[in-house]
Amino acid sequence: MRVLVLNPGSATLKGTVLEPRAREPSFDRTTSWDGSHDATAIAAAVGTMLDEVGRGIEAVGYRVVHGGDRFTEATLVDDSVIEAIEALGDLSPLHNPVAAATIRAARERLPDIPHVAAFDTAFHATLPEAARRYPVPDDWVADGVRRYGFHGLSVAWSTRRAAELLERPVPDLRLVVAHLGGGCSVTAVDGGRSVDTSMGMTPLEGLMMGTRAGSIDPGIVLRMVRSGRSADSVEADLERRSGLVGVAGTADVRELLERESDGDGRAGLALELFVRRAAAGIAAATTILAAVDAIVFTGGVGEHAAPVRDRIVERLHLSGGARREASFDGDRVVRYERGPALLVIAAREDLVIADAVVSVVG
Numbered sequence: 001m002r003v004l005v006l007n008p009g010s011a012t013l014k015g016t017v018l019e020p021r022a023r024e025p026s027f028d029r030t031t032s033w034d035g036s037h038d039a040t041a042i043a044a045a046v047g048t049m050l051d052e053v054g055r056g057i058e059a060v061g062y063r064v065v066h067g068g069d070r071f072t073e074a075t076l077v078d079d080s081v082i083e084a085i086e087a088l089g090d091l092s093p094l095h096n097p098v099a100a101a102t103i104r105a106a107r108e109r110l111p112d113i114p115h116v117a118a119f120d121t122a123f124h125a126t127l128p129e130a131a132r133r134y135p136v137p138d139d140w141v142a143d144g145v146r147r148y149g150f151h152g153l154s155v156a157w158s159t160r161r162a163a164e165l166l167e168r169p170v171p172d173l174r175l176v177v178a179h180l181g182g183g184c185s186v187t188a189v190d191g192g193r194s195v196d197t198s199m200g201m202t203p204l205e206g207l208m209m210g211t212r213a214g215s216i217d218p219g220i221v222l223r224m225v226r227s228g229r230s231a232d233s234v235e236a237d238l239e240r241r242s243g244l245v246g247v248a249g250t251a252d253v254r255e256l257l258e259r260e261s262d263g264d265g266r267a268g269l270a271l272e273l274f275v276r277r278a279a280a281g282i283a284a285a286t287t288i289l290a291a292v293d294a295i296v297f298t299g300g301v302g303e304h305a306a307p308v309r310d311r312i313v314e315r316l317h318l319s320g321g322a323r324r325e326a327s328f329d330g331d332r333v334v335r336y337e338r339g340p341a342l343l344v345i346a347a348r349e350d351l352v353i354a355d356a357v358v359s360v361v362g
Helices: 039-053 079-090 096-109 122-126 138-142 152-166 218-226 231-240 243-248 253-261 265-286 299-304 306-316 349-361
Strands: 003-008 012-018 027-032 059-064 115-119 174-180 184-190 193-197 294-298 320-328 331-338 341-344
Touching: 003 039, 003 096, 003 349, 012 039, 012 349, 027 039, 039 096, 059 096, 059 349, 079 096, 096 115, 115 349, 122 152, 122 193, 152 174, 152 184, 152 294, 152 331, 152 341, 152 349, 174 265, 174 299, 184 265, 218 231, 243 253, 243 265, 253 265, 253 306, 265 306, 294 299, 294 306, 299 306
Parallel strands: 003 059, 059 115, 174 294, 294 341
Antiparallel strands: 003 012, 012 027, 174 184, 184 193, 320 331, 331 341
């Protein structure tokens, strides 16, 4: 089955075409939105990408960030599924509305083939109650307040790939997966199951990110609202004007490293905050597992920003004894005499989505 995978983000639309039994895509494009997320602009971007892909697509798979309680596995899309994705937009305002509009546009252009939605939250459906529950009143829980977790498609690929690199079956592995990119999260994976994760009910919780603050004192939010700011403006600030951007004006880690080397104090502070938060998240995840076989770095920063990755590892005091490193098709395995292996794995959500499409369509 020739599958087109569409990954609509807050700023970009990524498309790949995967052929049967092929790991590398035969088509791979990323385009930026024109700055607006209205239906017309999204339809135009989707249409341009479909024109480039050409004919022969047999199914389309989509990455959707939030599936709520309803979607705990990949799902064949119909009108009610799109409406449900849109309804979850308050929990993921940067992503779910864009995903729903993308699906609508592609279904209109390709009405005669199956369309399948794969959800980042689905991997975390295995979270135990102690990881899922917040220490809040029961009536809050009844209203749907709980941890969902995100980056599940990335974590699923990292888990599968780690088993290949370590030559061990997934059920035997205990991993901490750090997805560090524009969004950042850490997940504890025990035998292929998510047992703890840093992101929560929304993608705002957890580590410091490119434009998101991550976890902060909730009293700060109350203070901002009580001071006269609207809830919408506070949400926009936490989603788009915080994190690396809030401290140093950019989410580009390469630029921050260059500025830091030139003596820019704000860039250095932003990177230090990022490293501290990431290391703390990884350390916390290790307490959930009986032992840790490997720590996985993935995502744009996790894969490519070696100086940041090295600072995180140094802060965690993971490197003990002689170091051995090997590369496998671009992914890397670092071993020390003592401590867990360190893996650097390229994110491949597209492969997980394509497999889900084949499984759903049959």
